[in-house]
Amino acid sequence: KNQVEQSPQSLIILEGKNCTLQCNYTVSPFSNLRWYKQDTGRGPVSLTIMTFSENTKSNGRYTATLDADTKQSSLHITASQLSDSASYICVVSGDQTGANNLFFGTGTRLTVIP
Amino acid sequence: NAGVTQTPKFRVLKTGQSMTLLCAQDMNHEYMYWYRQDPGMGLRLIHYSVGEGTTAKGEVPDGYNVSRLKKQNFLLGLESAAPSQTSVYFCASRNYGQGQGPQHFGDGTRLSIL
Numbered sequence: 001k002n003q004v005e006q007s008p009q010s011l012i013i014l015e016g017k018n019c020t021l022q023c024n025y026t027v028s029p030f031s032n033l034r035w036y037k038q039d040t041g042r043g044p045v046s047l048t049i050m051t052f053s054e055n056t057k058s059n060g061r062y063t064a065t066l067d068a069d070t071k072q073s074s075l076h077i078t079a080s081q082l083s084d085s086a087s088y089i090c091v092v093s094g095d096q097t098g099a100n101n102l103f104f105g106t107g108t109r110l111t112v113i114p
Numbered sequence: 115n116a117g118v119t120q121t122p123k124f125r126v127l128k129t130g131q132s133m134t135l136l137c138a139q140d141m142n143h144e145y146m147y148w149y150r151q152d153p154g155m156g157l158r159l160i161h162y163s164v165g166e167g168t169t170a171k172g173e174v175p176d177g178y179n180v181s182r183l184k185k186q187n188f189l190l191g192l193e194s195a196a197p198s199q200t201s202v203y204f205c206a207s208r209n210y211g212q213g214q215g216p217q218h219f220g221d222g223t224r225l226s227i228l
Contacts (some may be wrong), residue, residue: 034216043118043204043219044157089156091217099145099164099210100172102217106156 002027004092006105013112017080021108023073023090031093031101035064035075038087038107047075047088080112116140120205120220127195127227135190135223137205145208146188147172147217148180150201157204163188164210195227 004025013019025033032051036044048059050066050073057064061084063076077084090105118139127133137146144165149157159172161180169180177199179191188207192199202224206217 036216041221043206043221044217045219046216049216099147099162099208100159100170102159104157106154 004105010109118220139207143207
């Protein structure tokens, strides 16, 4: 069964600290993995995409990693800011084509406190 | 550039009433989607469309109908609202081909069924 599991469900950190969010998937075949950020009351916005051949990719203070062998991805946030408070959703694309090929994790709710 | 626009933003209905949620995108995307987001369950696909005049069922289609008469619009209808349909509804669009770009989400419609 194609599944995407994220951990932890929620996380509270102090401003300025680093954190790492995890995403494990069993989706096969695999095309790519995206991390989305969803601010409260808003729709999700894409942060980064990882394809099979990529191990790491950065977007400012966000760094995503992918281990396609173990089917694990992580999103590392450096020097957190209050604006990083949001839900982070991992989405795995199951193949190269097709509209209905996306598998969603349930998200990690991150709260950054001053 | 507005992206994906959802109307209305909030609505309260009584059980048995009907309503239509409107989604409009100005990016000329082929694929459009309707999701519902409930606490602890993540985003679940209701219906989707791969182009004007075509629709297909997703994971949780019961109680909903959709139409895509124009490429830029995707309508979600509730014929007889039930309390179980209380949720936040998100519309998304995506281009096809070219490496499967990210989904672009609207900011949601918060629907309460009393």
